[in-house]
Amino acid sequence: MKxxxxxxxxxxxxxxxxxxxxxxxxxxHVEFLSQCSLVATGTTGQxxxxxxxxxxxxxxxxxxxxxxxxxxxxxxxxxxxxLIFFVDPLTPxxxxxDVKALTRLATLYDIPLAQxxxxxxxxxxxxxxx
Ligand SMILES: O=C(CO)COP(=O)(O)O
Numbered sequence: 279m280k281x282x283x284x285x286x287x288x289x290x291x292x293x294x295x296x297x298x299x300x301x302x303x304x305x306x307h308v309e310f311l312s313q314c315s316l317v318a319t320g321t322t323g324q325x326x327x328x329x330x331x332x333x334x335x336x337x338x339x340x341x342x343x344x345x346x347x348x349x350x351x352x353x354x355x356x357x358x359x360x361l362i363f364f365v366d367p368l369t370p371x372x373x374x375x376d377v378k379a380l381t382r383l384a385t386l387y388d389i390p391l392a393q394x395x396x397x398x399x400x401x402x403x404x405x406x407x408x
Contacts, residue, residue, distance in 0.1 A: 296364035319345035
């Protein structure tokens, strides 16, 4: 895979049941991601940083404590080019409104939004071959 542009700003978020998926995704694409500017919710970012020490990840608060909203704010400011958000469709979330608000802003501001791994792979492939 060709390496992506340094300027690509990617937000990474995963619910607890999807964090292993996110870590595997980050490990598989570590070369590409190392060329990007990464921001993540707190626990997701920690898991990625632990698994991929070569990646520099800006960590916001944990999702349920406002991290989803912080990333939504970055999107609204035009500071995120792509949202990769591995959602858990089987578990009720206390912060479901924040989850919906975040995906809504990605849709509103028309940035690529991947809510599962196969879509994330497709988006990265498209970027790498653009
Ligand atoms: O809850 C989340 C997304 O809604 C993710 O937050 P964490 O990465 O802190 O677990």
